Amino acid sequence: MDHACSAVDAGFFLGGYAPGTEAVHAMLALMICVSVIFLFFAVTGLGEKFHRFVPTVLKAGIIMGAAIAAFQSELDRLETLPVTLVTAWIVVLILMFSIPFKRLKDTKLKVILASNAILVGFIAAAIAGVISGEISFSIEWGIFVPQFGEMIATLTPWGVGFPSFEMIIAALPLALMVYILVFAWSYVDRGSSLYH
Structure with missing residues (x-):
């Protein structure tokens, strides 16, 4: 093959x-x-x-x-999750490539956001997805045995x-x-x- x-x-x-x-x-x-x-x-x-x-x-x-x-x-997946995906893309692109963001004074918050851009994008997408109704979470308590x-x-x-x-x-x-x-x-x- x-x-x-x-x-x-x-x-x-x-x-x-x-x-x-x-x-x-x-x-x-x-x-x-x-x-x-x-x-x-x-x-x-x-x-x-x-x-x-x-x-x-x-x-x-x-x-x-x-x-x-x-x-x-x-x-x-853009058809089914337009708000969620676009939110993630915008947040990640701003944190990683935005010239105005890079020009901001280097603070602890800026360093944390920039070094965790994808995680921040996921969090923003999760919030936007729940607000727009595109995604939902079903959280259950319990012990999972792999x-x-x-x-x-x-x-x-x-x-x-x-x-x-x-x-x-x-x-x-x-x-x-x-x-x-x-x-x-x-x-x-x-x-x-x-x-x-």
Whole structure:
């Protein structure tokens, strides 16, 4: 099975497998690849050299592609949750990219809001969604006992087995994109801007 892993839609990789054991194997393959890559770069200290080696345009494309994919997946729900989603988008965009917001004096509140922009967006969306009637919450008190046995049997390599070598190889490009997404901005902060 040939899979194209693209930053524009990582769902191509996981979506190409049948729900159930095959999809769990694909997710395990991705988790194994990501873990090995992170450990390799952490232990060897080659992470910074890798980020210097990857062309700036490619890093920017991966980051932009991931943002487009995330935004695109939300467009499908826009008809049913217009107020909720638009509220979340506006709050997050203001906190992350607004020039007037960045020009405000650095206070403790501003730092907390900016560093938790997505959480603040979720909270604002939840409030707007409840007020507009688009979403509702059913909160019940009680003790939830996780089904650990079922989870181990259906979602772990000890229950469903390890993925095939071919599946692990197919997951490598996406795992490298995950590594770039996670650490690219830390190298931007050090002065190696993606936009030079």
